[in-house]
Amino acid sequence: MRLDLHTHSIKSDDGRAKVENYCQWIRSRRIPLDGFVLTEHRQFDLESDYSSLATDFGLTILKGSEIETDYGHVLVFGVTPALMQAFDFSSIRTPLGSVLNACNRLGAIAIPCHPGRKRVGMFAHLEELGVPEGVKIVETYNGGSRGDEDTIAGEWAGKLGYLGTGGSDSHIVSHIGRCATKFSSKISSEMELVEALNLGTFEAVKPV
Secondary structure, three states: OEEEEEEOOOOOOOOOOOHHHHHHHHHHOOOOOOEEEEEEEOOOOOOOOOHHHHHHHOOEEEEEEEEEEOOEEEEEEOOOHHHHHHOOOOOOOEOHHHHHHHHHHHOOEEEEOOOOOOOOOHHHHHHHHOOOOOOOEEEEEEOOOOOOHHHHHHHHHHHHOOEEEEEOOEOOHHHOOOOEEEEOOOOOOHHHHHHHHHHOOEEEEOOO
8 A cells, every 4th residue: 555644735834735636636647646644734634524535536545744843844643632732733843852752652653754854854953963762764755855865864764774654745736646655554544554654564665
């Protein structure tokens, strides 16, 4: 099963894609994706229900969040009301340690995204802040990466023994599916996604 683990819709402040249009694009262009996760910036979208779209298009549509920490941006999967109370999703400099501890305690998982990117990527902060404890997975393929950002991500992930995921980081419809994560089992819920990520039964793929 292939999921794009990093997408943004118009719910994000810089997103220009409607979720229905993502679905239409995937099907009309025959993009080999089984679904995607909406990781809106600095929030978790409690309001939207995409179950009808998922059924109509035969896709898995899940929700997560992209938050901003002192080590850069991090994708969070398995968000619950309790997790939303554990730290401020809207903050632009939440301590990564606080996020990791809360996720571990409350059954979620945090994955630094585009870690090879300057300023907003985790590996740009290692010299100043050191290697953070508790990170097991990072995003090694990002559809919005430029230059050698993915190369840096992959090299550091290898050095530190991290597993890698893939996501398009799409903000417009035509970018979805540029990268994805291939799982060995079917995933139909956020909790199943967290379980598969914790098991390590996946690989980053690019291009899909």
